[in-house]
Amino acid sequence: xxxxxxxxxxxxxxxxxxxxxxxxxxxxxxxxxxxxxxxxxxxxxxxxxxxxxxxxxxxxxxxxxxxxxxxxxxxxxxxxxxxxxxxxxxxxxxxxxxxxxxxxxxxxxxxxxxxxxxxxxxxxxxxxxxxxxxxxxxxxxxxxxxxxxxxxxxxxxxxxxxxxxxxxxxxxxxxxxxxxxxxxxxxxxxxxxxxxxxxxxxxxxxxxxxxxxxxxxxxxxxxxxxxxxxxxxxxxxxxxxxxxxxxxxxxxxxxxxxxxxxxxxxxxxxxxxxxxxxxxxxxxxxxxxxxxxxxxxxxxxxxxxxxxxxxxxxxxxxxxxxxxxxxxxxxxxxxxxxx
Numbered sequence: 001x002x003x004x005x006x007x008x009x010x011x012x013x014x015x016x017x018x019x020x021x022x023x024x025x026x027x028x029x030x031x032x033x034x035x036x037x038x039x040x041x042x043x044x045x046x047x048x049x050x051x052x053x054x055x056x057x058x059x060x061x062x063x064x065x066x067x068x069x070x071x072x073x074x075x076x077x078x079x080x081x082x083x084x085x086x087x088x089x090x091x092x093x094x095x096x097x098x099x100x101x102x103x104x105x106x107x108x109x110x111x112x113x114x115x116x117x118x119x120x121x122x123x124x125x126x127x128x129x130x131x132x133x134x135x136x137x138x139x140x141x142x143x144x145x146x147x148x149x150x151x152x153x154x155x156x157x158x159x160x161x162x163x164x165x166x167x168x169x170x171x172x173x174x175x176x177x178x179x180x181x182x183x184x185x186x187x188x189x190x191x192x193x194x195x196x197x198x199x200x201x202x203x204x205x206x207x208x209x210x211x212x213x214x215x216x217x218x219x220x221x222x223x224x225x226x227x228x229x230x231x232x233x234x235x236x237x238x239x240x241x242x243x244x245x246x247x248x249x250x251x252x253x254x255x256x257x258x259x260x261x262x263x264x265x266x267x268x269x270x271x272x273x274x275x276x277x278x279x280x281x282x283x284x285x286x287x288x289x290x291x292x293x294x295x296x297x298x299x300x301x302x303x304x305x306x307x308x309x310x311x312x313x314x315x316x317x318x319x320x321x322x323x324x325x326x327x328x329x330x331x332x333x334x335x336x337x338x339x
Contacts, residue, residue, distance in 0.1 A: 008067050012074050018043055019078035025288040028079045032152040036120045037082045041105065044084055051101055053092035058100045060091065065249075066241030069186045073234065076190020079291055083107070083116040085183040090125040093176055097133040097167030107138070109158060110180045111173065113303065114146040118156030126160065131172030134163040151298035171250025178249045178256045181303040182240055185256070188263040189233035191296040192270045196230050198289055199223060199274040219277060226273040229266035236262040243332065254316070254332065257309035264306035267296045 022040045031037060044050065053068055054060025063071075072085045083105070090108040091101035107121035111129050118124065124136045140161035147155050169175050200223060203214030213219050240259040243252035271293045275282045282289040300306070317325055 008070055011063075011067065012070050014047060015049070015071055015074040016077070018047065019074065019081075023078045023081055025079075025291055027081045028288075028291045031081045031154065034154050036117065041082050041084075044082065045103065049084055050087045050106065051091050051103070053088050054095040054101050058095050059103075060095065060101070064241070065182070065244035066238060069182065069237050069241035072183050072186035073190035073193070073237065076187035076192075076296075077194040079191065079194070079295060080187055085187060086116050089179045089183055093127065093133060093169060093179065094125055094135060094167075096175070097169050099133070099135050099165050099167050108180070110176055110303070113180065114148070114155035114157055117154050118158060119143050119154075123164075124158060124160075126158070126163075127169060127173055127176040129173050131169045131175070133167045133169050133176075134160070135165045135167075136160055136163050148298050151295045153295065153298070171248060174253065175249035177303065178244070178253055181260050181309070182237070182244065182249075182256045184299045184302045185233070185240065185259040185263040186237045188267050188296050188299050189230065189237050191292045191299070192226075192230045192233060192263075192266055195274045195289060195292045195296070196223070196226050196270065198292075199226065199277040203277055213277070222273045222276065226270045229270040233259075233263040233266040254313060254328075257304075257313050260304060260309045261306040261313070264300045264309075267300045271296055 018040070022043055023037075027037055027040065048061055049071070051058075051060040052063040052071070053065075054062075056062045068085075068088060071088070075085055086108040087106050090106040093108075094101040094106070102123055104122035105117070105120060107115045107118050107124045109115045109118075109124050109126040111127065115121070115124065118138075118141075121138045124138055124141060126134045126136060128134070136158075142159040142161075143156040144159075145155075146157045147153065200214070203219055203223060204212050206213050214223070236255075236259040240252060240255040243255035246252075249256075274289065275293065278287070278289055281287050282293075284290075304312075317328075320328060
């Protein structure tokens with residue numbers, strides 16, 4: 001375990017350094033204008049990140065889901081200017097379906113969801129509601145724009161031609177849906193952490209009535225609430241990643257859905273608090289705060305908002321019956337339990 005945590009720390013340090021050196025608000029704004037972050041993507045590929053979740057036998061690094069969550073949180077902390085999380089999941093799903101993932105940007109297409117940067121993809125992995133995985137070459141796809149007006153992230157909806165290969169995903173469409181949900185929960189957790197750091201720094205420097213606004217108890221209390229929301233989201237995402245490592249994506253639906261609920265609620269509560277701290281300046285184009293909160297609120301709705309997952313979790317608990325609830329909850333830490 002200590003060795004795994006050490007390797008994870010090295011990986012996160014590499015990702016943070018990459019995004020600090022080659023990312024930033026200017027890159028995020030350029031992405032919103034539809035400018036593909038070519039240099040940033042090239043460096044991510046050089047580190048082997050897009051294929052990191054694929055097994056070593058298929059050219060990947062065999063990264064686990066908990067480690068992937070940590071990478072995605074780092075992406076969220078920097079605004080996720082490139083669709084690296086989606087490409088990592090696309091490669092992982094291809095590998096699970098027995099198809100070796102290629103190099104380059106492989107886009108992820110899930111039922112009902114737009115494809116991030118679809119027009120920039122070399123290949124697309126499409127999963128249908130029956131759990132069939134289709135591997136497409138982007139040259140055979142027609143695209144129509146589907147950018148999110150809130151996040152302004154480039155996205156497209158595809159019309160497919162013939163696929164290169166097809167395969168069956170273990171766990172069916174539920175596995176793919178859970179992977180998409182997990183990545184968005186982790187991105188939210190990272191973005192909220194970044195927004196909190198900005199708010200704390202601003203509260204310690206912005207002065208009113210002769211002292212920093214962070215010295216006022218009301219502001220301190222609100223920032224403490226935001227910090228607890230950010231911590232809860234991060235812990236829930238890490239727990240969901242561990243569950244996926246233990247039981248597979250299809251067996252970790254409860255933890256993944258719970259992480260999305262916690263992260264979604266944190267995005268609402270925490271986002272409101274950081275904007276209250278900054279007042280009107282946080283919404284101005286010149287300030288970077290909105291680059292994170294807008295994305296965070298958009299990811300909240302992606303792959304099922306918290307109300308969708310709360311209902312699903314509740315219905316599953318009701319179906320199992322009251323006597324099974326406590327055993328189901330307590331058995332999960334031992335790698336058992338039902339999704």
